[in-house]
Amino acid sequence: MRTSISRWENGHQTPDEHSRQVLRRLYNLTNAELGFTGRSSLIVGDETAELAARLASTARVDSVLIGVFDQQTHALRLQDRTFGAATLLDQMSAHIRRIQGHLDHSMTPGVRIGLARVLADAGALAGWQALDAGAAKRAWKHFKRARNAALEAGSPILLAHAIGEQAYALLEVGDPHRALDAIQHAKSLGSHPPLLTAWLAAAEGEFAAASGNTTDALRAFDRAQQSLPTDTADEALPFLSLNDAHLTRWRGSALARLGNAEAIVDLTRAMETIDQGPFVRALTGLHADLAIAHAVAGDRDQARAHIREARFLAAQIGSQRLLRRIDRILLPGTTGQGL
Template sequence: MPQRDGVPPSDLWSRPRIAAALATCDMATVIEGVRSARGWSQGELARAVDYSQSWVSRVVNGQQSLTVSQVHDLAQRLGIPLHLLRFGGGTPPDGATAPKEVDPTRRRDFGRVVAAGALMTTTAPRVAPTHTRHAVNETTAPALRSITGGQRRMDATSAARHLLPSAVAHVHLAEQMLANARGTPFLAPVSAAASEASGFAAWLHADQGDMGSARMHYRTAVVRARQTGIRLLDVYMLGSLAAFEIDTAEDPELGLGLVREAEHVLGRTAHPTANAWLACVGALAHAGIGDRSSAAHALRRAEREVARPGNCDPPWPWVFAFDEPKVAGYRALVDVRLRRPHDARQAFAEAFAPSGASAKQAAVLQVELASAHADAGDVDEAFRLAQEALATGIEFGSERVIGRVRGFRRRYTGPYAACVRELDDQLTSLMTGFSACG
């Protein structure tokens, strides 16, 4: 029965038509379902969401694209659970019948969060002819994963631009093997290998500053992970996309929505490493939107998880257990974003040493530490760290690192000391083609 007041009926989200719409990111059907369930007229719906009736009419008729901010706003106003807006590639709940066709205008702009379903229509490999199926066997997935593993190890000492061509080619190979695996017992492990390959390609594109390609590959990684039915891989790729949106794309609200989706998938009884890592990613998102209390709560949860006796032998796809120094590292990043420089410097001291990370990761940490020193008034040390990080960014051709240094410089509003002038000269040299970093 329609409910004109209060929250939507408790069974609304499990109704076959609405569940299918959530599974395919069909926002027009979801919003119309809420309107109908509450017994609202279209005008009442418009007043509830604080948009014009003509705009609402275009939305429910699939004629109006939605931005990320609009989707978040509508979901909040109408009580639509964000975690139920699926990335696509999953199976609708029992009894749900997915619509035969989804109008791409309904999710074009919302694609940054949940339009991997649309991505599936363009990147999903076609079923290979029967005579090629013999190319896939029990060795295919391990071989694909070993290639990705080797590329990841090389990333610590190589420029991303040198690795990208082979990484992208490897994604294409993995996708072809996935096409060949359809209808065989090897579909899930090959999907997992394809997910890892796309995730690494996304990482390299992000390092080169190609946000569009990075996001596309991260979405593919999420879709392929979900196809495997492997919960931890699904969470790992969702969390990786969340970290990208929070830290690289600087969209903490979007990242927080992805963290919540990952938490929903993860459940309450997961391995401590997975729980701690995801809590730390969430803490970064909360810090990015200025929510100190929630950030602190998430970090405390991570600390409890790493202290659990079972926090050893990390589960695939994690390589290392998530321990106290790693939580301290995230605490330092949170403190930088919350403008607590003294706390940040103390946390950095407790964290894993930057020298223990790859050169590019160490440079990223140096820029964060530079921000803490600048906020604390230690300008010389701040700019020394920034200059070292810039030199590393130039050496490896890492737009990720160079962009962090540029961002640090933009945020600095203190005195124009000699060290500030030196960094400005080095940044200017990048535009003129003459390196000031030796």
């Protein structure tokens, strides 16, 4: 099969009709989109039959199946928090293609809205996973899909979350100012639930810190703390995990980015209170932030200890984003990161 694919890519051979059918179903594209020319009546007939089959299959989608898709998204989210994104990228992409395929072939308004809501959540999660794995272009496409799905679903909440997640792609490419603009837009979309309001404010604080604005960053985190509800378990917002411990970690991370001495206090408190079992990526970032904070404070030994732990955990979960961050840490008395 590898040889056949190579010959197709090099133009030495054209896929036969059986192979074309496999490729059409695999990529959810037409013959024309795949670059297959010379449309025979057989190909047209096959595509007509395929469309009829897809329409019939999607006609069986109901609220129960939409709920199953939603549960599958959340199951992938829980695995992502513990094991990282690297091992889930293909599985997540297949999950999204399945939902997108049904959405593309549904004509029932209620079903379309339900599928769009699930796709908005799944797309934002896939975007975050791709960003963490170092696939920035793929992440951007997933975020775009999530935003479009949220618009079709008519959900300002899902749209604000998708925009907030996409803003991290801007931060990753070194554009915190546009990330701030994106968060401001997300905040303006409506009156959001307290948990989402707190999450958006904390993201605003992180982006302000990345822009070097200490005052705006601290004010944003104060607003996040004020908005954070007592009960942070909101079934309507399964994509948000934010409580006092996580918010303290988030604030400490921003302070570490600013070189603020208070960072060590917040990060140490977060280390003592955060649930480390299911949140391995958060724990990895916490060690990286503590390494940065101790390095700024001139404590080389503590910084090195946290660098080693952060690198060990980042390798486990395959987080290229965090590994790059760790590699940029400057230890006291050196001109480049090193152990």
